[in-house]
Amino acid sequence: MSNGNIRDFDEITSFLGDYGLFQILVMVLLSVSTMPAGYMGVIVVFVSDTPEHYCRSPNSSSRNGTEWEQENGFHDRGSWMGPGSCSRYKLNENWTEKAAGFNDTEQCLDGWVFSTDKYTTTIVSEWDLVCDNAWKVPFSTSFFFVGALIGSFISGHLSDRFGRKPVFFFTMILQTVTALIQVTSVSWVMFTILNCLRGLGQISNFIASLVLGSEMLSKSARVTYILLGHSLGFGFGYALLPLFAYFIRGWRMLLVAAALPGFLFIPTWCLIPESPRWLLQKGRVEEAELVIRKAAQWNRVPAPEVIFRAGDYEEEQTYTYMDLMRTHNIRNITILAIIMLISVAMVYYGLSLNSSNLHGNIYLNCFISAAIDIVVYVATWLLIDRAPRPTLLFTTLMFCGIMLLVIKLVPEGMYMPIMVQVLALVGKTGVSAAYCFIYVFFTELMPTVVRNMGLGICATAARIGAIICPYLLYMGLYSKILPYIIFGTASIMAAAVSMLVLEQYSSSSFLFVGCILFCSQCCGPDSDEENPSLPVFH
Numbered sequence: 001m002s003n004g005n006i007r008d009f010d011e012i013t014s015f016l017g018d019y020g021l022f023q024i025l026v027m028v029l030l031s032v033s034t035m036p037a038g039y040m041g042v043i044v045v046f047v048s049d050t051p052e053h054y055c056r057s058p059n060s061s062s063r064n065g066t067e068w069e070q071e072n073g074f075h076d077r078g079s080w081m082g083p084g085s086c087s088r089y090k091l092n093e094n095w096t097e098k099a100a101g102f103n104d105t106e107q108c109l110d111g112w113v114f115s116t117d118k119y120t121t122t123i124v125s126e127w128d129l130v131c132d133n134a135w136k137v138p139f140s141t142s143f144f145f146v147g148a149l150i151g152s153f154i155s156g157h158l159s160d161r162f163g164r165k166p167v168f169f170f171t172m173i174l175q176t177v178t179a180l181i182q183v184t185s186v187s188w189v190m191f192t193i194l195n196c197l198r199g200l201g202q203i204s205n206f207i208a209s210l211v212l213g214s215e216m217l218s219k220s221a222r223v224t225y226i227l228l229g230h231s232l233g234f235g236f237g238y239a240l241l242p243l244f245a246y247f248i249r250g251w252r253m254l255l256v257a258a259a260l261p262g263f264l265f266i267p268t269w270c271l272i273p274e275s276p277r278w279l280l281q282k283g284r285v286e287e288a289e290l291v292i293r294k295a296a297q298w299n300r301v302p303a304p305e306v307i308f309r310a311g312d313y314e315e316e317q318t319y320t321y322m323d324l325m326r327t328h329n330i331r332n333i334t335i336l337a338i339i340m341l342i343s344v345a346m347v348y349y350g351l352s353l354n355s356s357n358l359h360g361n362i363y364l365n366c367f368i369s370a371a372i373d374i375v376v377y378v379a380t381w382l383l384i385d386r387a388p389r390p391t392l393l394f395t396t397l398m399f400c401g402i403m404l405l406v407i408k409l410v411p412e413g414m415y416m417p418i419m420v421q422v423l424a425l426v427g428k429t430g431v432s433a434a435y436c437f438i439y440v441f442f443t444e445l446m447p448t449v450v451r452n453m454g455l456g457i458c459a460t461a462a463r464i465g466a467i468i469c470p471y472l473l474y475m476g477l478y479s480k481i482l483p484y485i486i487f488g489t490a491s492i493m494a495a496a497v498s499m500l501v502l503e504q505y506s507s508s509s510f511l512f513v514g515c516i517l518f519c520s521q522c523c524g525p526d527s528d529e530e531n532p533s534l535p536v537f538h
Contacts, residue, residue, distance in 0.1 A: 009277060010218055012307065013292055018221045020299030027225045029268050030213040031233035033172065036262050037206040038237020039244070040175060040198065042352055043258055044141050045366055046245040049356045050124045050134075052115040055088035055108035085112070086131035107131075118362065120250040127188045134477070138470035140192040141353070145470075147199025149463035155204035156456065159211065165274040168208035169266070175201030176262030183252045183259075203463075206234070215275040216295075227384060231377040231436065239370035242363040280308065324454055334454060336501050337442045338461040343494035345465030347400065347487045348435045350472055351428045354483070357476055358424060359417030368425055376432040389441045390498060393434055397495035400430030404488030408481055424484065431491060445501070 016022065087105040114125035123129060129136045151171075159167040178198040185191040213225050241258075248254045273295075279288035289307045296303040324334045355366040383392065404427045410419045442458060476483045 009280075013276075014218065015301055015303065016218070016292070016295055016299055017301065018218045020295070020301070022295040022298040023217055023221050025271065025298070026213055026216055027221070027229045029265075029272055030209045031225070031229035033168075033209050033265050033268075034206060034230055034233035035237030035240065036172075036175065036258070037202050037209075038234040038239075039241035039258055040179070040202045041144075042238060042355075042366075043241060043254070044144065045353060045355050045362070046119070046241070046254060047123060047251040048129075048137050048141060049119065049122050049362070050130060050137065051119055051122065052117070053085050053112045053125070053130055055085070056110040056113050116249075118249070122251050123188065123191060126251070129188065135474070136188055136192075138474040140188065140195050141470040142467045143192050144195045144199035145349075145463055145466040147196035147201075148203040148466065149460065150196075151200040151203040152207070152456070152459045152463055154200075155207050158204075159208055159278075163274055164208055164212040164215065164278055165269075165272060168205065168212055168272075169269055171201045171205035171208055172262055172265055175205055176259045179255050179259035179262075183255050212272070212275055215277040216273070224381075227381040227436070228377065232374060235370060235374040235377055238373060239367060241370070242366040245366075246363045324457065330454075333442065333445045333501070334457060336497055337454070337458050340438065340494045340497050340501070341458045341461035342465040342468075343490040343497075344397070344431060344435050344438055345462035346469045346472070347431045347465075347491050347494075348428075349466045350469035350483065350487050351424060351431065353469065354424065354473055354476075357473065357480070359421045365421070365425075369428060372425060372429050373432050376429055377436060380433055380436045384437055389437070390501065393438065393441055393501075394495050394498045396430040396433040397491050397498060398430075400427045400434070401488045401490075401492030401495060403427030403430065404484045404491065407484045407488075420480075420484070427488070427491075434494075441501075 086108060088108060089105055108131065112125075112128055112130060119125070123140070124137060127133075127136075155167065155171070175198060178194055178201055182191060182194040182198060185194065210226065210230055213230065214222050217225055244257050245254055248257050273291045274287070276288040276291045279285075279291070285308050292307050293303050323330075325331045352369060355369050356362050358365045403423050407420050407423050410416050410423070439455060439458060442454070472483050472486055475486075
């Protein structure tokens with residue numbers, strides 16, 4: 001597929017200025033639109049959390065957990081309860097006392113009673129996804145990221161064919177409607193399939209909003225939008241999740257509350273125009289010029305009599321994914337990028353989804369995790385052009401890895417859970433910063449003609465890391481420290497790989513690209529449309 005090259009688009013439209021009413025409106029609307037994507041990606045923290053539970057008594061199999069707790073208290077263990085949550089002691093023929101064999105146990109044949117201290121229901125308590133069925137919880141979460149992986153592949157092609165604006169609004173509706181249908185799930189299988197579809201809509205909408213805004217803004221405004229506006233919208237959406245979950249304790253109504261804000265963006269169809277760059281690529285010059293003239297009216301600046309000429313658009317040579325392996329330098333950069341993105345995304349999502357496993361209040365932990373991301377986005381925006389990229393990347397990843405591995409050295413005792421919580425959250429600052437600008441880093445190393453395809457490969461690698469992380473968290477059932485050791489090791493390995501990238505950064509023949517602002521090119525998501533400076537690709 002060939003890409004259109006609009007010569008000097010930024011120069012041609014420079015008369016609009018950088019921060020007029022048109023640009024501010026586009027930045028605000030598209031940044032706010034990322035808020036649903038921010039909480040949809042991690043809502044599983046509350047929807048799929050596992051409450052405390054124990055085996056249901058044989059002679060109370062007809063009573064629900066709430067009735068039992070009201071009469072006896074959840075922690076008032078009866079003589080029939082087993083040593084763990086997946087077994088119970090065998091009772092005598094009257095079902096009142098333990099059988100002769102004091103340690104004889106059996107599986108929970110009558111189901112489980114779940115605590116309602118934190119939730120009225122989750123998918124775990126509704127479909128008994130514990131013990132032998134506990135594997136279904138990380139599987140459904142991974143399936144969400146499988147949908148995101150598919151979305152990373154197809155969203156670019158769809159927006160390239162049908163336009164950025166239609167794909168943006170369609171995927172917003174897809175994400176919203178899928179979540180509402182998911183509320184009606186009658187089985188875990190139905191929930192999991194819809195989870196995949198919701199993941200597809202979430203990432204596709206995130207990418208579409210990123211590209212649509214980037215292609216309508218000037219160079220300097222694009223930097224602010226990508227690293228500050230778009231990322232902060234995502235972060236504030238993440239921060240809203242614990243607020244929703246605190247007041248809505250049932251998973252079905254929580255999904256309803258999370259889905260409904262998506263409908264509020266439908267009226268913005270009249271305010272958000274199609275990308276003029278895409279219109280020019282499709283030869284729709286008159287429509288592109290109409291968008292620019294309308295922007296000039298909003299900004300109250302005069303527009304030239306002729307904005308675009310026939311020579312402003314030309315077809316370029318066709319490039320393929322094989323070009324990413326054609327030369328020694330670009331091949332090394334691509335391989336190193338894949339390794340780093342898998343590791344960084346795995347650690348980032350692992351720590352983000354780990355909020356329910358930390359000591360203390362799950363709602364507060366989730367909010368702190370989101371607040372960390374927000375602070376990191378602002379700090380990254382301030383540092384991105386003031387500190388060397390390789391040094392910044394190495395330092396943040398190494399810091400994260402060290403903080404997570406130090407958890408292994410925390411002595412057993414009453415303060416251990418608190419220390420683990422602090423170290424995990426502090427370590428997350430490092431990987432959040434790295435994930436925020438790692439796309440910027442690799443953008444500067446890739447030549448323009450294959451930049452979109454290279455970043456599509458990076459996005460795919462990140463999805464693979466996200467798919468893996470729920471299973472690593474699941475290993476925490478057997479060893480609470482093990483996931484942190486794996487995440488810490490992966491972060492330090494990524495830091496070591498970044499040193500190899502440093503060699504490419506200093507010797508690559510494409511270094512001249514790094515002298516230009518990372519957003520100087522109009523790029524799309526994934527194969528063609530992914531923005532090269534994707535800050536937090538959720």
